[in-house]
Amino acid sequence: MEQSGPASSASEAQAAEALRAGKLVILPTETVYGLAADAGNAEAVAAIFEAKGRPRFNPLISHVPDAAEAETIAIFDARARALAEVFWPGPLTIVAPVRDRDRVCDLARAGLDSVAVRVPGHARARAVIAAAGCPVVAPSANRSGRPSPTTFADAVEETGFAVQAAVDGGPCPVGVESTVVSVLDGRVALLRPGSVTREEIEAVVGPLESGGEGHRSPGRLTVHYAPDAPVRIEVLEPREGELLLGFGPGIGDPRWSLSPTGDLREAAANLFRRFREADRAGASAIAVSPIPDAGLGEAINDRLRRAAGFVG
Known part of the structure; x- marks a missing residue:
């Protein structure tokens, strides 16, 4: 990568400008810090994979500022809307059929006909995304397989070399990645557990299907989130x-x-x-x-x- 690491925390406007220019940004969320790019810019998304060493088949989550924007890139049924109403902004990702394949490129979706989308609970993240005017993919800002960063310093240490701007949002209050639920073909399934629990989801949409299609969710590799020591x-x-x-x-x-x-x-x-x-x-x-x-x-x-x- 030719970019150098950030010297200090950037403003929301500076981060949004970098995203629009096809550059990478370290973005705070309530779950973990993310390494962010314009979801529709395949070259920028490829730069995330390069910086993280992340396998291309692993789909990324598209972050948007609100539920209305989510429905411009994903097709929601009544249950998806109910989940969004209860849990957004917050640490729940909804996997649904893709609506706009240009705004979330094939590489970001790992070539799937579905898209993973969420509205982050961190106000600075939503401000950056709204100012950028595009869905923003933001997998955790660590090198692939490493523990996810929950502080600004850890995020910069991991992938700061690859970004043009980094936004300091303080320590992440949740500390684990978002829960991922698929709402596809009339079925609702838990693909990845997170801080929004199975019980909380079932209180909104009823019993969850077992199994699901785990390949539609990020973070489903056999060895993941691993420190150096066994x-x-x-x-x-x-x-x-x-x-x-x-x-x-x-x-x-x-x-x-x-x-x-x-x-x-x-x-x-x-x-x-x-x-x-x-x-x-x-x-x-x-x-x-x-x-x-x-x-x-x-x-x-x-x-x-x-x-x-x-x-x-």
């Missing part, structure tokens, strides 16, 4: 030399705990940060305490299984 999960007793990421009172060193009080939201916010800190500390192996699988725990365990090399 990860072992559901560990009750760490082995000699393992750094324990504990969960709950009295479990391991509280400085490395995902949540000393056993709070799932705190654990989600800390997960990628602890992975990064373990890398910086030179950990040779990482052990993670069992995490309850209910509610937000489903999303945390999905990320942990991928970090450990299991298909989720």
Whole structure:
């Protein structure tokens, strides 16, 4: 890449100008920091893949400023609209049939006839996207397979070399990527768990279909979200030399705990940060305490299984 890293945080207007010019931008969201580009600009989208080392078959999420704009690029039925009304702006991605193939290019959709779309809950992200005047793809601003950045400094460290502008939105309050739900052919299926839980979704649209078409969602690789050190999960007793990421009172060193009080939201916010800190500390192996699988725990365990090399 010929671009150099940003010296400081950019304004919304500067970031929008960079996106319109076909450049990459580091964009804050409530989930994780994203590496953003104009969704309709295939060369800009290719630059994301180059910077991340991301496989071309993995589709990207198109971010828009509001639900009305979402329906200019995706075909929503009544259930998709109901989900948008309840959860947007926020960390829910809806996969629906694509309406406008020019504004979200084939590369961004991985050649599929569907598009993944969401309205981010971060006000600065929505301001940048609205000013840019185009759907914006923004996969996590890490190199592929690495933990997703939840702070501005981590995002710049990972992919700042590839961007023209970077927007500092503070620490990401959610800390894991968005929940992904497909609404296709009369079926609603959970493709990727996240902070919007299965139970919350089912309260709006009824029982979710099992299975689904996971290839339509980002983040479905077997090994994903992984630190440098090997990860072992559901560990009750760490082995000699393992750094324990504990969960709950009295479990391991509280400085490395995902949540000393056993709070799932705190654990989600800390997960990628602890992975990064373990890398910086030179950990040779990482052990993670069992995490309850209910509610937000489903999303945390999905990320942990991928970090450990299991298909989720």
